[in-house]
Amino acid sequence: MQLASSGGRRLRHAALAARELALDAGRTVTRKELSAAARDAAKALELRNGPRSVLSELVACWGEQEWERLLVWPSNDYLMSRTGLSERAVRYAFRVLIDQQLIVPKESPNGKRFAVKDLAGEIVDAFGFDLTPVYARRGEWAERLIEQKQVREARKRAFDEITIARRAAQEALSALAEHYPDLDRSDLEDRLRTLKAHTPLRVSKAMPLDALDEWKDLRTLCEKAFFDAGNGGKECRHTNNNNGSPSESCNKGFPKKAEAVRPTEQTSEHLSPELILEACPTLSDFGQPVRDLADIVSAGRYLRASLGAHESAWAEAVEDIGTVRTAIAVIYTLQLYEDDLAKHGGESRIKNPGGYYRALVRMIKSGKLDLGVELLAMRRRRMM
Template identity: 45%
Template structure:
């Protein structure tokens, strides 16, 4: 004989597992206790809002009958009105709760949900959803919540430590670039940039901070050791310049500079601020390296040969090359961010040349600012 199905749901392992859950003999459950168990289940399983709403509605319609099983039989229309969900979303949510062994279907012959009443009108049984697993698994919910709380606490500690280590690396590298510009820190800056790309930016994301935490710790040790060695490895010595003036002279008197002397930025500072120069495979160690790269990249930024000649005549080939690298780096940063702030790099270069020759644009200050922005 072929059995005709008229609304019943297919049998699943989760449904069978839910039927095996049972309460202690003679135990009675109140609606408040059932609702509390439902909230614990939602928290332990990290249910999405729709499932939380459905589970709360099912617990709310429990009539506190003195039965062995906690059966409820609300219609889909009633549940949709309580949760505000569409019927399709409701059906999917009920299916997911059954799969999670939170509720168990108890279908009638025609798949409908209804109560069975005695001749006197008293409800003696029903077909619908069995909420017994919610209470029967309450011990599991408590254990899962404790484990989740411990994981969340460990995750918060890891993010806090990650923030501390990133800040320490930035401070050490910033100190190297500003106080000891002759110290080579290009490798540390490259490692920092690589780690920043793989570091989760928000705590709300699902990324694991532990995957980069150890690497940031190693980089912190290397950066602080480089800074320590640059500062004479902690050895104190006599100052090279002695104050031979009168103690009554004002201490704010600035040293006199030779007229016409122009301070040039260090090649190491240029390399740290403009890593785009590394694409040519040349390490900026000397002024000649900077000049050579500047000549090569002049055409890349669209600067006219007359602009290059004007820059070399007004500023010298080294400072002109530094301006080429600055414009190239700014344009490359905009391209990486998907922005177009410098629409004409060649014209921008010509404008910077004129500002620099008038003393309204400081090369070294701009290079240091670019380094700081790369460390944020």
């Protein structure tokens, strides 16, 4: 269609569709209600600043008349002064709002916007813009906002999982470089760099599901490489490059009893072997019967390497808190680590068990932590 000489605008399908929307019979709309619907519409449709500002000013012009349609008639000059936009930007904003079925133009014979008054001077009609669709579609805005929130939360979870997988893969590669420097890891490092380059940023609106799957696969490969390197391709703990392995080889049995328990180190019933066995099922990894405190010490010394703690950590702890409590601290820390793995689906919050063990020893030494109380609480949780 050609523009009318009177200054009319091109006919748009969206305007005809929006014109079909109407208020409920007898429904009156306040400016506050209309403003809330307009804000939701702007968020749901992700309007840019120009159209958003023009829509806000149109709503502010609503006089709360008891009409069937929500008509406003501000001039372009008024809108330009209120929004700071150019006339061209205001006209563009009108086009966007009409295409989004938010407003409907109501044209006058001469293309101007003005109010129609009766003989008493009361405004009875107007030519300008009809804001009825903004309010009539308020249910649609609410649904769209809920959907957008769900999408944002799903994106956030996906990016969070990518971050977790990326850090785990980097940590595994760093551990490989530190403990097994001769192992070829170039393929894994190349894949890591490629994934970093192609993973979308958080600020983007893309849903990174494909990238998430790739990061999870890379994490699995990196951790498996580190695990296989530590086991030396066998089904038992590998002894080379380990922080003080508890035995000479996987098949030569268990170590003899550790240093004898001095009489001054005999503990109360709160640290009895029975309590430790009930609270810490991880003692089954020792593979030998535990009958007395000497067996507890042997088990602690044997399981110490499972934490990745160096032999020096054991020696320092013995100096600080004694042999028995040192061994119990090892068993307690290992049980905490395994419980955390089981609770969080194979991913523990204790990233460095050896460091956690050293910190635990310092707390025991300073009196901030009582092993007897902690073991009783652990047993109580296990029996619930």
